[in-house]
Amino acid sequence: MTRFLLFLLLCSTAKAAAIQRIWLSFQRAEPTHLTVNWETAQPGDSEVSFGTSAALGGKAAKAELVTLHHVxxxxxxxxxxxxxxxxxxxxxxAVHTFKGIPSQALRIAVVGxxxxxxxxxxxxxxxxxxVLMTAGDNVGSLHQKGREGTKAFSALIDSQPELFRSTPFMPVLGNHDREIRSRGPKPPPEAVYDVEATAYRELFALPGNEWNWTLAFPEFAARFIALDLEHISDMGSTWQTGHPFDAASPQLTWYRQQIEPPRPGHTITLQNERNATMRGQLKxxxxxxxxxxxxxxxxxxYFAERxxxxxxxxxxxxxxGDGARYPDPKSAFFASEHSYILLTFKPKVPMQIEIKSLTGKVLDQQSVPGK
Incomplete structure (x- = not known):
């Protein structure tokens, strides 16, 4: 009987410690290294075997016992x-795969x-x-029953397991990614949003302070800058979602350092506020x-626009893409379509930006020269 109980205990522990989901990201400002992330129900050590064939050969490990693993x-x-x-x-x-950085054509998708x-x-x-990037609002909230806190982002990863374990994922914050209680019709006494984005920063392993980050691909003279901008009209109230953006704010100082003077090539800024609203700020x-x-x-x-x-x-x-229509005053293309953006970089040639519908139609296409 004792042996049987021990057998059941071991089986239960093994099941509880099973690897639940795997996703990839970059934790440095250049993709010299890739971070492999996964979760386990019970604390365990972390080891990744890797190589350019199924024989693997390389190893990286951490001895610390954790349930959230980043290697x-x-x-x-x-x-x-x-x-x-x-x-x-x-x-x-199982053994999974991902594409290494290319030398001839780099393709990056951005979703919102x-x-x-x-x-x-x-x-x-x-x-x-x-690489798959986002422009915010990766989840609906952090307070839905059964999807509180980091569980909301875990559910996102579970929705596309093969995509996330084969394609590095670089999210950007939106207001819903830190919504810890319902917003309501007017600002309540307590904060609705976690400005520090604790759950987001705990689950994801990103460069910098994670609510702002940069990622550059030098071979293509391509660089991405992530900002924490959303619902800026709520700044200073209990509806405040993100970090300040005023003239004295660390975020503005940091962004100015990243963007000035202009660097050769292509610099893409990712954010979650309305473009027409944000570009008019601070005169x-x-x-x-x-x-x-x-x-x-x-x-x-909730639309596609250039x-x-x-x-x-x-x-x-x-x-x-089927939400309310409120075009930018400078709108040149607008469509109520479920969409994503595909950017293609090749060395020493203009960047190609396409707005694509989820049915595969190219809705808008532009060739943008670098600086």
Missing amino acids: EIPIPEKDVTYHYQVRSGTETS DWGFAQPDLATLIKDDVH GEWGRLFQQGTAVITGFG AMVDGFPYYNTALK
Whole structure:
């Protein structure tokens, strides 16, 4: 009987410690290393075996016992397929793959408003992108029953397991990604949003302080800058969602350092506020800084749009594209379509930006030269 109880205990522990989900990200400002992330129900150590074939060969490990695992591996080889496998305790995953950084054409997709969509991503998956980024509102809230806190982001990963374990994911914050209680008709006594984005920063392993980050691909002279901008009219109330953006704010100082002077190539800014609202802030200072780069992409509205200001493109994209229509005053293209943005970079040539519908139609296409 004692042996039987011990057997049941061991089986129960093994089941509880099973690897539940795996996703990939970059934790450095350049993709010299990739971070493999996974969760386990019970604390365990963290080990990733990896290589450019199914034979693997390389290893990276952490001895600390945790339920949320983040392990970096070097990815120096270009134009290869990497294989990897994760282990915690006695639990080992299958061998999975991801694409190494290319040398000829880099494809990056940007999506918005995933938290309010149940998208069919077959077209995006067919585009075979190297990195998947967002423009905010990755989840609907952090207080839905059964999806509180980090569980909301875990559910997002569970919705597309193969995509997340084969494509590095670089999210940007929206207000819903830190909504810890219902908003209500007027600001309540207590804060509705977690400004510090605790759950988001706990689950994801991103560069910098994670609510602002940069990621550069030097071979393509391409760089992305993530800002924490959303519902800026609520600043100072219990509806405040993100970090300050005023003239004395660390965020503005940081962004100015990233964007000035303009760097050669392509600099894409990702944020979650309405473009027309944000570029007018501080007497147009935010707009002036935006236009030191190459383009701005937001996920604020539920539609697809490209606006042009003095030849500079501002984009809006949403996986849920059937919301209220309120075009940018400088709108040059507008469609009520479920969409994403596909950016293609090649060395020493203009960047290609496409707004694509989830049915595969190219809604808008632009060729944008670098600075």
